[in-house]
Each structure stands twice: as structure tokens, then as C-alpha cells.
Amino acid sequence: EVWLVQSGGGLVQPGGSLRLSCEASGFVFSNYAMTWVRQAPGKGLEWVSVISTDGAKIGYADSVRGRFTVSRDNSNNALYLQMSSLRVDDSAVYFCAKGIRADSLDMAFDIWGQGTLVTVSS
Amino acid sequence: EIVLTQSPATLSLSPGESATLSCRTSQSVKNYLVWYQQKPGQAPRLLIYDASNRATGVPARFSGSGSGTDFTLTISSLEPEDFAVYYCQQRLNWPPLTFGGGTKVEIK
Numbered sequence: 001e002v003w004l005v006q007s008g009g010g011l012v013q014p015g016g017s018l019r020l021s022c023e024a025s026g027f028v029f030s031n032y033a034m035t036w037v038r039q040a041p042g043k044g045l046e047w048v049s050v051i052s053t054d055g056a057k058i059g060y061a062d063s064v065r066g067r068f069t070v071s072r073d074n075s076n077n078a079l080y081l082q083m084s085s086l087r088v089d090d091s092a093v094y095f096c097a098k099g100i101r102a103d104s105l106d107m108a109f110d111i112w113g114q115g116t117l118v119t120v121s122s
Numbered sequence: 123e124i125v126l127t128q129s130p131a132t133l134s135l136s137p138g139e140s141a142t143l144s145c146r147t148s149q150s151v152k153n154y155l156v157w158y159q160q161k162p163g164q165a166p167r168l169l170i171y172d173a174s175n176r177a178t179g180v181p182a183r184f185s186g187s188g189s190g191t192d193f194t195l196t197i198s199s200l201e202p203e204d205f206a207v208y209y210c211q212q213r214l215n216w217p218p219l220t221f222g223g224g225t226k227v228e229i230k
Contacts, residue, residue, distance in 0.1 A: 046221070
């Protein structure tokens with residue numbers, strides 16, 4: 001069965017840093033683009049970042065560019081989101097998700113992690 | 123940035139009724155439109171990709187249509203488990219990928 005299991009959320013002060021992890025199983029991780037999407041409490045979905053299969057192509061939302069860094073370790077089937085200079089408005093549930101087609105950047109996402117809560121507060 | 127506008131914001135219906143959800147984009151996205159379902163406390167679930175293709179395991183009562191700037195998600199006969207929030211997303215131009223604001227389908 002295909003799974004994405006997330007970890008790394010928590011409470012952090014404004015200006016602090018946090019790293020989120022997303023571990024994949026049940027599929028050939030290295031063949032799929034991956035994305036991060038967040039959802040502030042009671043709000044809609046906001047795309048954060050995407051990374052291609054080999055990490056060569058990366059995209060960020062304007063709201064996080066320069067502060068967040070997405071990466072992947074294909075040998076360990078893991079996706080990461082390094083978040084720094086965190087702001088109160090970064091508080092959200094963060095989801096990782098898998099691209100729908102192998103070896104492509106088709107940005108539809110068919111498998112999602114369970115989500116991890118990041119709270120930025122003093 | 124392509125802006126997606128979903129309507130209505132809330133749809134109040136009874137089980138067995140049909141639901142029609144709209145998603146309009148600020149510029150053409152051809153057929154690169156995706157629909158997700160999200161229930162409280164859960165991750166989104168992929169329903170429809172490329173405007174009209176049902177994802178694996180999605181019941182036939184869900185159908186998508188449209189192209190260009192106007193898209194529709196139809197649920198032909200609402201089951202109790204269909205009451206949820208539905209989001210559209212365009213995948214033509216990125217960054218940024220963009221989502222609509224969501225339509226909540228609630229029990230009347």
C-alpha cells in the first residue's frame with residue numbers, strides 16, 4: 001500500500017526554524033514529483049513548494065521563497081521542507097503529496113500525507 | 123498568477139440530490155484542472171484530474187467537465203460520505219500552483 005508519513009511539526013517562535021519530513025513507502029519514490037501544500041486553521045489550501053524527481057526543478061510560492069527550502073533524498077525515500085525565519089502567518093497544517101504520474105511534472109496529487117501542524121507563536 | 127473562483131461557497135443539499143459545483147479561472151487553463159475532496163481533519167483526496175478524468179477508486183457519481191475557464195464538478199446523487207469541502211486546482215501555469223477557495227457541501 002502507498003503511504004506518505006509526515007513528521008517534524010510543532011510549536012516554534014517567530015523567527016525560528018523547523019524541518020518537516022515526509023517518508024514514502026509503497027511506490028518508487030524517485031520516479032515522482034512531490035509537493036508541499038499548507039492549510040491555515042479554518043482556511044483553504046495553499047500551495048507551498050514542488051520538487052521534481054531528481055531535485056533539478058524546484059518551485060516556491062512567493063510567500064515562502066527565500067525562507068523555505070525543499071529537498072529530497074531518493075535513497076531514503078524522503079522529502080523535506082526546511083523552514084526558517086518563520087512568521088505567525090506560516091502557522092498551518094502542512095501536507096506533502098505525490099505527483100500523479102511517474103517521470104513528469106504533472107501537478108495533480110494523488111497520495112497525501114496525514115498532515116503536520118506547525119504553530120508559530122511567541 | 124491564475125486565480126480560481128469557486129461557487130457557491132456553500133451548497134446545502136439532501137442525500138440523494140445532485141450537486142453542481144463551479145470553478146472559474148482568471149485565464150484559460152485548457153483542461154488542466156483538478157478537483158479534490160476534503161473532509162474535516164483529513165488530507166485532501168484527488169477526485170478528478172485534467173477536468174474530466176476520475177482518479178482511481180473514485181465513484182462514478184463524481185464527474186467533471188469543462189475547459190478553458192469554466193469547469194464543473196457534478197455529484198449525481200449525494201451519499202452521506204460526500205458532504206465535505208471541494209477544491210479545484212489549476213496545473214497549467216506554475217509557480218504558483220493555485221487552488222480555489224473551496225465549496226462546502228453541507229447537509230440540508
